[in-house]
Amino acid sequence: xxxxxxxxxxxxxxxxxxxxxxxxxxxxxxxxxxxxxxxxxxxxxxxxxxxxxxxxxxxxxxxxxxxxxxxxxxxxxxxxxxxxxxxxxxxxxxxxxxxxxxxxxxxxxxxxxxxxxxxxxxxxxxxxxxxxxxx
Amino acid sequence: xxxxxxxxxxxxxxxxxxxxxxxxxxxxxxxxxxxxxxxxxxxxxxxxxxxxxxxxxxxxxxxxxxxxxxxxxxxxxxxxxxxxxxxxxxxxxxxxxxxxxxxxxxxxxxxxxxxxxxxxxxxxxxxxxxxxxxxxxxxxxxxxxxxxxxxxxxxxxxxxxxxxxxxxxxxxxxxxxxxxxxxxxxxxxxxxxxxxxxxxxxxxxxxxxxxxxxxxxxxxxxxxxxxxxxxxxxxxxxxxxxxxxxxxxxxxxxxxxxxxxxxxxxxxxxxxxxxxxxxxxxxxxxxxxxxxxxxxxxxxxxxxxxxxxxxxxxxxxxxxxxxxxxxxxxxxxxxxxxx
Numbered sequence: 001x002x003x004x005x006x007x008x009x010x011x012x013x014x015x016x017x018x019x020x021x022x023x024x025x026x027x028x029x030x031x032x033x034x035x036x037x038x039x040x041x042x043x044x045x046x047x048x049x050x051x052x053x054x055x056x057x058x059x060x061x062x063x064x065x066x067x068x069x070x071x072x073x074x075x076x077x078x079x080x081x082x083x084x085x086x087x088x089x090x091x092x093x094x095x096x097x098x099x100x101x102x103x104x105x106x107x108x109x110x111x112x113x114x115x116x117x118x119x120x121x122x123x124x125x126x127x128x129x130x131x132x133x134x135x
Numbered sequence: 136x137x138x139x140x141x142x143x144x145x146x147x148x149x150x151x152x153x154x155x156x157x158x159x160x161x162x163x164x165x166x167x168x169x170x171x172x173x174x175x176x177x178x179x180x181x182x183x184x185x186x187x188x189x190x191x192x193x194x195x196x197x198x199x200x201x202x203x204x205x206x207x208x209x210x211x212x213x214x215x216x217x218x219x220x221x222x223x224x225x226x227x228x229x230x231x232x233x234x235x236x237x238x239x240x241x242x243x244x245x246x247x248x249x250x251x252x253x254x255x256x257x258x259x260x261x262x263x264x265x266x267x268x269x270x271x272x273x274x275x276x277x278x279x280x281x282x283x284x285x286x287x288x289x290x291x292x293x294x295x296x297x298x299x300x301x302x303x304x305x306x307x308x309x310x311x312x313x314x315x316x317x318x319x320x321x322x323x324x325x326x327x328x329x330x331x332x333x334x335x336x337x338x339x340x341x342x343x344x345x346x347x348x349x350x351x352x353x354x355x356x357x358x359x360x361x362x363x364x365x366x367x368x369x370x371x372x373x374x375x376x377x378x379x380x381x382x383x384x385x386x387x388x389x390x391x392x393x394x395x396x397x398x399x400x401x402x403x404x405x406x407x408x409x410x411x412x413x414x415x416x417x418x419x420x421x422x423x424x425x426x427x428x429x430x431x432x433x434x435x436x437x438x439x440x441x442x443x444x445x446x447x448x449x450x451x452x453x454x455x456x457x458x459x460x461x462x463x464x465x466x467x468x469x470x471x472x473x474x
Contacts, residue, residue, distance in 0.1 A: 134362070
């Protein structure tokens with residue numbers, strides 16, 4: 001009886017372990033869920049200064065066909081220390097990742113960020129064009 | 136028969152792990168149900184004391200550290216004779232113990248009742264002698280932080296004596312005294328009082344700036360320019376001309392500085408507002424302004440700027456207390472840290 005209890009418990013435990021390790025949901029190299037969604041676009045864009053306040057003078061113009069984001073910033077904005085924020089379609093992710101301040105000071109070479117769809121099969125590069133408000 | 140029963144029980148206990156758990160659990164349950172009769176605790180009547188530190192935030196030279204020192208003994212035992220505080224570093228002039236014991240009335244006001252003679256401070260010791268028949272009191276002690284204590288630790292030893300001969304003591308601290316300097320409410324005005332020296336923590340006129348060009352780190356200016364938001368600004372003399380529109384810098388005024396705009400950092404010492412936020416030594420030590428520009432435009436009331444001087448000697452936090460667009464002026468307060 002004792003042996004039976006021991007072995008049955010062990011088998012149940014192993015079964016539970018095997019079940020727990022079963023990989024039902026695929027994840028990408030960042031540990032993010034890969035889904036069926038193929039949509040791939042930027043829905044909103046924000047640019048914050050060193051004081052974490054917006055530096056935009058008006059709403060950004062996001063062209064999902066031309067894949068461009070045009071944003072005008074206040075006169076005197078320190079373009080070397082900006083924090084961009086992208087709002088993306090559900091399940092999409094951004095490449096390269098934004099991990100801190102970004103230097104947007106080279107206005108002739110705008111920054112390019114690629115949006116990757118939820119199924120990780122569609123990649124769309126968006127160009128961020130920054131202009132500075134002038135008196 | 137009994138032995139058979141016992142052996143059966145014994146067998147079931149051995150074979151069942153749950154049974155092993157059940158017995159202590161049952162015992163615990165029985166124990167938990169035991170009723171204890173409540174007795175009102177007896178109040179201690181010997182002389183006793185306690186201290187509360189009322190000051191929060193970093194300890195900056197020139198400010199007070201406030202304590203509330205409570206002491207009491209049984210009414211029928213005797214009365215309080217004296218209360219003394221000994222600081223490890225003598226406080227600045229203005230260090231004292233309030234000879235009033237306070238209580239809070241219904242509307243939240245602190246009402247003081249005089250229970251002793253005015254305090255006497257000699258060197259590191261401050262003491263109050265009680266008058267009248269006082270057996271319980273809470274006195275407030277204000278330690279004015281001296282310049283000489285900057286960067287040091289300060290400790291306090293509170294003691295009270297009763298007519299019974301009893302003596303109690305209570306040690307507080309050590310408390311680290313900040314290395315920061317502070318200057319409040321400097322009035323700056325476009326064109327006239329517009330040159331700010333971090334080294335001197337002062338505002339200079341153009342004539343004074345011309346006399347001390349090396350000490351000027353920032354220029355305050357207000358501009359109302361169509362199509363852009365310039366307004367109140369702090370700009371280093373080295374900044375591009377577009378940020379110093381209409382400013383004729385006195386000869387030799389050419390220092391650079393690193394400036395970062397900050398929003399919402401309402402340091403309680405500088406802003407004197409209800410927010411329990413303080414800029415501390417550690418903030419200055421960890422601050423990295425290497426990649427920051429030499430100007431900050433469009434500053435609003437209750438905003439601030441981190442600044443590092445060109446010679447790397449000082450870091451400062453400049454808080455904008457208020458702005459006046461019509462008067463082209465502002466009131467600023469500075470916390471400074473020598474590196």
